[in-house]
Amino acid sequence: MATVYDYFARAHDRWPDRPMLNVLPETARAYAIPPGEITYTEAMRRVDDFTERLRGAGVGEGMRAALLLENRPDYFLLWLALNRLRASVVPINPDLRASELEYLIGHAEPALIIAVPDRIEALRSAAETSGVEAGIVAVDDAFPSPRKNAVTARLSEDGDTREAAVLYTSGTTGKPKGCVLDNSYFSEVAEFYAGLGGIADLSEAGERMITPLPIFHMNAMAYSFMAMLRVGGCLTALDRFHPRTWWQSVLDSGATCLHYLGVMPSILMELPPGEYDRAHKVRFGFGAGVDPKLHAPFEARFGFPLSEGWAMTETGAGAVIMNNRTDRLVGKAALGRLPDWLEIRLVDEVGRDVQEGEPGELLVRRKGSEPRRGFFREYYKDPEATEAAWTDGWFHTGDVVRQEANGFLFFVDRRKNVIRRSGENIAAVEVESVLMRHPEVTAAGVAPVPDTLRGDEVFALLTVSDPAPEKAEEIARWALDNMAYYKVPGYIAFVESLPLTSTQKIQRAELKALALHHLEKSSTFNLVHLKKRQVS
Template identity: 70%
Template sequence: MIPQDTQTVYEVFASACQKHGKRPILNVLSETASVYGIEAGEITYAQAMDRVEAWANAFADAGYDSGMRVALLLENRPDFFLIWLALNKIGASVVPVNPDLRAAELEYLIGHAEPALIITVQTRIGELQAAADTAGVDVQAIAIGDAVPAPRADAVVAASADHDFDRETAVLYTSGTTGNPKGCVLANSYFLEVGRWYSTLDGIVSLTEDGERMITPLPIFHMNAMAYSFMAMITLGGCLTAVDRFHPRSWWQDVRDSKATCLHYLGVMPSMLMTAEPSPADRNHSVRFGFGAGVDPQLHAVFEERFGFPLTEAWAMTETGAGAVISNHTDNRVIGKAALGRAPDFLDILLADDDGNPVPEGQPGELLVRRKGGAPRLGFFSEYYKNPEATEEAWENGWFHTGDIVRQGEDGYFFFVDRKKNVIRRSGENIAAVEVESILMRHPEISAAAVAPVPDPIRGDEVFACLKVANPGEDKAQEIVTWALGQMAYYKVPGYIAFVEKLPLTATQKIQRAELKTMAAALLADTGTYNTTKLKKRQVA
């Protein structure tokens, strides 16, 4: 348990080092090490402390201080956590960067976050430096192992705080629902509340201080791995294995090699794992539970029966952290019905209609949440950086508006229904249609663009683009996708392209989203629609 007077993430880590110095904190599997070209094996708490102190001294000696940010594009390398802890110690903050982002997205993120320094892998230095130069931010991009340069001028950009507890420690960018990604400012309090919540959970997700080992394939630049996985482990003196990504064919061997007692997942993972032929080795592991979201209800029970451990479904957002989290973790949990769990004692929940009024009992409504007591925003994000209007809109009338449609059953369980907001959710990634449209419109031959989700049996949603061009055809569709792969993360690129004469627009020339979604669904089976999903692959630097 994290003491109530703890102020920073670094203090949690330092406490764990004192208690468990010889235990491993991080573990790198051989496959991940080979992908990244780093050393495989475990890093103990004591070894991690030595490296954290070295980084902290290097930053302090170079002039880094509270209020500055360092952008990190390090994929799922263990150095991410060590650098974050070092910066947290000196009062600085990190901006995790999705390695799948490309030119236009990187330019926006760097220009918006205004980091004092960018640390990345050697192969991405040129790309990030070019993005910073285009964005007009005089910041240097370096690789691990390079000498830490002085921070750029006027590098103090984060708001000051009276207490370290409220001080910014990270800015995570989330696609949100409209336009460019929003920068969620997360304080030390955000991460400490996650550690407290996860480490004290009961039921089938009970963790101990006996040396838990967690494996996650989820990206570190997301709150799940960065907050939930890492904070749970350092709170209890456990070990985290972060693999480079989810490898379905070698997943169970990774689980066995990591000696995992628990794992994190997204809904696409159970679906893919169930396609493999059953094997006598399916239960040859030490996992007690999986923790995640989005498992196909029809696969929930059969997955647990086949692999021998429960999947705990939960709900949270980057904005809510553990300030508002609902988890289906009790022994009498509901299985196979997209159940999120019951409301925890610390949380106020309101299911509301479009006017903010409570919906009738049993009817679906937007999920509104806040902490009980005198601190309704405890554990939530601090603000959307440079966007106070969006922050206040999200907290309208004192409730955080999640944008998720949920219903509550007679037994008190909450069940996920749908998303109210205009978000395409592909393999766990939130994709803002407006952002994709704005980037597509940079293509010189596209005169109009509209993007909608269409169903995908494995990934949940796929991106469908209706485009207007002068010379449509299959070659043009492939050329546009190839171009788009250099402009945005591969998962945002259209998986289907239909060339149309006009888009469904309102009288004020805004896209009619509902009609567009219907239109995309109808065009999906049209012979004139081009399937470009096979072109959607991670770009190699």
Template identity: 55%
Template sequence: MQTVFQAFSEAARRWPDKPFLCIVPETAQTYGIQAGELRYGDSLDRVSRLSRAYAQAGYGHGHRAGLLLENRPDFLLHWFALNALGVSVVPINAELRAAELEYLVAHSEIAIAVALPERHGSLATAAGAVGRTLAVMAPDGTPPPAAEPPPRKHLPIGAQTECALLYTSGTTGRPKGCMLPNTYFLQAGLWYRDAGGLAALRIGSERMLTPLPLVHMNAMAYSVMAMVLTGGCLVPLDRFHPRTWWQTVREARATVVHYLGVMPAILMKAAASTDDAEHQVRFGFGAGIDPALHQAFETRFGFPLLEAWAMTETGAGAVIIADREPRFVGSSCFGKEAPDVEVRLVNDAGQDAGTGENAELWVRHAGSDPRLGFFSGYLKDEAATRAAWEGGWFHTGDIVRRNEQGYLHFVDRKKNVIRRSGENIAAVEVESVLLQHPAVKAVACAAVPDPVRGDEVMACIVPHAMPDAAGAAALARDIVSWSLTRLAYYKVPGYVAFIDALPLTATNKIQRGELKTLAPTLPGSALCSDTRDMKKRQEVAP
């Protein structure tokens, strides 16, 4: 078993009549597709037909294909079909707007995009803006002929063949493209299949429900591959719907749910009900729950939320999960590394940290291959890849501490990343777009606390002309409205504050530490506007 397609083919051979996907009525209505279940055998038939069509059109090993298909079954069917040919898929978040699409199309050099018809226009415009020719097709369309032959057509397709290119927020510039080989996804599935403890999966009987997007590694690697390698049924939702969540969980007969920290916080706000624990869920897998809510949630709803740690770059090569007791519920504990993972906690002096000391988490896989299960590297950025692996350890940029029993607790992010509702937002990316607005002379972004979403984006702007209080509110909303056409809605500032000057170093770099201290003090001041009400998913013109 060398590829994702081979793993899926083996699952379909072994469990042809078992359900691979379950599309609940609410998601089906949102997407305008048929509700119900799709069996492994029938799915493989569809994948095989798609693969033949792509091959006839000239796509093959070394090509990349963008997938802008949300959480629809088509995403998985096209992924597997392309994987069989050695084509790497580039998941495209449906929330991306002009500036983001232009960068992705240019940087990834995708040869074709399989996208919802209403997004064909924006993809074509983005490709034109960066001078690239891009074939675009609907998921039920016929692949247009490939413009170029497969770059690696004479090489065998195997475990190290690039399977996907996932973009993750960079801290010093544009998002970085993480090259993920087939091994990355296979290891994720194997890790989950064999995890055991409170996260034990039962072969051929699990029904895993996830509202998380397939453009992220949690759903694409862990959820999908865990079900493929255990013959389980994946229940992908279009998104998290708080009001109907428990009804969907019950109707889908979900036995496992995946979550982000914002979800339990919202669910706990609902009035308690006598049927809160009336479901079949055995555990939840996720990260970021408010420690103050953790025990209360488990008591009320009757199943454990297993906090885990991983990154797009680490995959299952260094995943850590609190799936065995003691879990230290309510303390930001995410468990203890398993024997196949090595961990170092390194303080600012470059020394190994002591018990209870906050330090940066460094990780690698144990054994002869320290990069087993990790990403292959950052596309077109060997320097960043080398820096991330300096000294033979992957430097995560996360600050953690180890307690006296050896368990790890998350503290903060060393990197300048804003974590909003599970999305990692690079401050520098938002800043680079805001600087293009004619009213903005200088800008710096930072996280401010949000009671539901964890963090919210604060933009501290030095304007060309300082407005009064009334003018500040109008200008803030103008900047946010403009930003919504250039950035995904969740990246756009939820607060805009106008200030006289940014905190800078002697070399005119932003003093991020001072900014982090300043930003939370600004909401409520005369020249700071709360624009969170504007941050809604935007309709996109074709």
């Protein structure tokens, strides 16, 4: 195994003149940065420059730099420089608002924060409120000296176990959890993807990958980027998914493979046939959540297979299930068969193994003497949650699946109280806690309701002091200033009370049923049109 920087340095030594990163004109205009390719040689020059600037400022081992840089190349280049200095990164979702930024900065304790200029003031305010005296600058500014007591990561002479990143995921009990990922996590991903084979076979002949997915998530940051470093490929990271220009972008990028989320095939199939539908060089797509009804028609129309799979930030490449074999199932919502190195159990709510074909929570671990190999190291500052996730030596995923006699696994539901909207995990409890801060909300219950395009939508059942019709939109607009737009309720219904247990906890199953019931009622307010990404 090796560090993230080691993978980059090896690729640079083998393929110095190959392109490593590519910025299409559409993304360049969105970010006001130059378009074009960045070769491994140019990337090394820029990483060297970042390294010297960071080292000169005093950044070193055990420190964290929080990065809010959207999908810009500088994100990857700064990460490589920091990794070289034995420091790590904390990616910041640019959609986060004030209270979310305050929590993340206060919890992660970064030594410095590097951000796009138009978010610096919001970050400074959040850092001040959280009590973290971190310098906050743009990429081209002079990097500040790290604050006192800036070493917060566990130190390690072993490159494999040295912290490389802390990624925040939606927790099921309210606040997001910081997943500590070491270098071996990213090494395992690189080697797994490079050796995956089947319909998702990668070569060292010059692969080109395109992704519109955010690089503050493990999919783009680990799977896309590390795979391209491993095989000497080029990554085109778009600023976001633009449906009407998608196939033009795929063609212009020269992509041989692409990454997607389930909402993308659904949107693309809605568009009229066009001249670029098959003008590309794509051999396969890698992703999850395609509508089973659209799986085969999508492949027939656009001319390449979709390799569906399952993984989590916590599992990395330690536990992955892929439907990448040539005998895969199409249109069945199949996750795939188990690889020979993975061990699973499917259990009921009291931990008993279920019968074949019956749904149960998926428990996973690596076979052999290293059951946690390739997984996240820990939840930062939360050893109790880490050990709870690994109860009895198995990682408890919270996902309910079933396994048929042919060995294929199929996703059924989520046992955890998480809403999955357009690829984003949303903790219902976190949304409830923000809504309860509104001065007129006296009780809040949040549940998922089905959405044909996004998978789930957020439904809030609220008790309020004044249930006037205009109040729902006022609450939604207030929420847009206090949390990421995708977490804001798409539907609000005012109710007299919420279903509670004898200990005054929300009865989640009844709440979900109540949300579905209210979804069809004329008294429910549809606010989905308000949920748009904010520019600052």
